[in-house]
Amino acid sequence: MNKTPSPQAIQAWIQLHRTQRQLLSTVETALKSQDLPALDWYDVLLELHKAKGDGLRQFEIGEKILLNKHNLSRLIDRLEKNLLVERHQCSEDGRGNRIKITSEGSCMVKAMWPVYSQAIQQNFAAKLTEEEAQTLSELLAKVLPAAQ
Amino acid sequence: MNKTPSPQAIQAWIQLHRTQRQLLSTVETALKSQDLPALDWYDVLLELHKAKGDGLRQFEIGEKILLNKHNLSRLIDRLEKNLLVERHQCSEDGRGNRIKITSEGSCMVKAMWPVYSQAIQQNFAAKLTEEEAQTLSELLAKVLPAAQ
DNA sequence: TTGTTTTAGTTGCAATTGCAACTAGGTGCA
DNA sequence: TGCACCTAGTTGCAATTGCAACTAAAACAA
Numbered sequence: 001m002n003k004t005p006s007p008q009a010i011q012a013w014i015q016l017h018r019t020q021r022q023l024l025s026t027v028e029t030a031l032k033s034q035d036l037p038a039l040d041w042y043d044v045l046l047e048l049h050k051a052k053g054d055g056l057r058q059f060e061i062g063e064k065i066l067l068n069k070h071n072l073s074r075l076i077d078r079l080e081k082n083l084l085v086e087r088h089q090c091s092e093d094g095r096g097n098r099i100k101i102t103s104e105g106s107c108m109v110k111a112m113w114p115v116y117s118q119a120i121q122q123n124f125a126a127k128l129t130e131e132e133a134q135t136l137s138e139l140l141a142k143v144l145p146a147a148q
Numbered sequence: 149m150n151k152t153p154s155p156q157a158i159q160a161w162i163q164l165h166r167t168q169r170q171l172l173s174t175v176e177t178a179l180k181s182q183d184l185p186a187l188d189w190y191d192v193l194l195e196l197h198k199a200k201g202d203g204l205r206q207f208e209i210g211e212k213i214l215l216n217k218h219n220l221s222r223l224i225d226r227l228e229k230n231l232l233v234e235r236h237q238c239s240e241d242g243r244g245n246r247i248k249i250t251s252e253g254s255c256m257v258k259a260m261w262p263v264y265s266q267a268i269q270q271n272f273a274a275k276l277t278e279e280e281a282q283t284l285s286e287l288l289a290k291v292l293p294a295a296q
Numbered sequence: 297t298t299g300t301t302t303t304a305g306t307t308g309c310a311a312t313t314g315c316a317a318c319t320a321g322g323t324g325c326a
Numbered sequence: 327t328g329c330a331c332c333t334a335g336t337t338g339c340a341a342t343t344g345c346a347a348c349t350a351a352a353a354c355a356a
Contacts (some may be wrong), residue, residue, distance in 0.1 A: 008282045009272060010268065012284040012288070016167070016168055020165060022293045023292075023293065057304085059303085059305085066169060068343095068344085069304070069305060070344080074306090074342080075342095077306095093303095093351075094350080094351050095349090096304050097304085120158065121151055121153045124153070124157060124160075124161055124291050125157035127291045128157060130154050130156045133154065134160070135287065136164070136284070136287045137160040139276065139283065140163040142276060142280070143167060143171065143275045144167045144171075207333085207335085218313090218314080218335080219313065222313085222336090226311095243319095243322070243335065245335080
C-alpha cells in the first residue's frame with residue numbers, strides 16, 4: 001500500500017512531463033510566429049465547430065477540454081471580445097448560457113489547423129510509426145485519471 | 149512535406165496533453181492537501197539536493213528543469229524568501245550566482261517525496277507494468293524535442 | 297408550498313507567467 | 327586597449343491563472 005514507484009515508472013513519469021511541456025511550447029511558438037492565437041483558443045473553437053447546431057453549454061466545453069469553470073468563463077470572455085464566439089442565453093436553463101461559434105470563429109479554426117497540424121507532424125508524428133503512435137495512446141489512456 | 153498527421157498520431161497527441169494535464173493536477177492537489185508546495189519547487193530543490201557541494205548556477209537549473217530564466221529567477225526569489233535556498237555570488241563569473249540548498253530545503257525535499265511518490269504510484273505507476281512504463285518512456289523520448 | 301442543497305457561471309484579489317527591456321559582467325577580435 | 331557582441335540574471339508591465347466568495351437558477355425533499 002505504501003509502495004514506491006519503480007524506477008521505470010519514475011522515468012516514464014518524468015519523461016511524460018518533460019515531453020509534453022517541450023512539445024507544447026514548440027507548438028505554441030509555431031502558432032505565435034504566424035500571429036495565431038494559442039492552443040486553448042483552438043481547443044474551444046474546435047469543440048464548438050464540431051458541435052454545430054445549437055452550440056454548447058459552457059460546462060460541456062469545460063468537460064471536453066478539461067478546464068475549470070472560472071478559467072473557461074474568462075477564456076470565453078476573450079473569445080467573445082474577439083468576435084469568435086457568442087454567448088446566448090439558454091432557454092432550458094436560466095443559469096447557463098449557450099456558446100456558439102461565429103463565422104469568424106470557424107475561419108479561425110480553419111486558419112489555425114494547417115499551422116497546428118504541421119507542427120504536430122514535424123515535431124511529433126514524424127518521429128513515430130503509426131503503430132508506435134497507437135501504442136503510445138493506449139498507454140496514455142491507461143493512466144488517464146477517469147473523469148469524475 | 150506538407151503531410152498531415154495520421155489519425156493515430158493525432159489521437160496520441162491529444163492523449164498526451166490530456167493525460168499529462170490531468171495527472172499533474174491530481175498530484176498538485178495531493179501536495180496541496182498536505183500543505184506542501186507545488187511541483188516546481190520540488191523540481192528545483194531536487195536538482196540542488198542531488199547536486200550537493202557547490203550548488204548550481206541558475207542557468208544550469210534552468211536547463212535541467214526546462215524553465216526560462218526570468219521565471220526561474222522569480223521562482224528562486226520565492227524559494228529564497230522561504231529559506232529553502234540561498235543565492236551566493238559566484239566567484240568565477242561576476243554576472244551569475246550560485247544557488248545552494250539550505251538544510252530546510254533538504255528537509256522539504258524529503259517531506260515532499262513520500263506524498264509525491266505515493267501520488268505517482270497510485271495514479272500512474274500502479275496502472276502500468278514495468279515493461280509498459282519502459283515502453284512509454286521510450287516512446288516519449290522519441291518525440292522529446294532535442295534541447296538546443 | 298417552503299426550505300435546503302446542488303449546479304452554472306461570474307467576479308475580486310493575489311499569485312504566477314510571458315514578454316520586452318534592462319544591467320552588468322564576459323568574450324572575441326582588431 | 328577599445329569596441330562590438332554575447333550571456334546571466336533581473337525587473338516592469340500586462341495578461342493569465344487559482345482560489346474563494348458570490349449570484350442566481352435548478353433540483354430535491356418535507
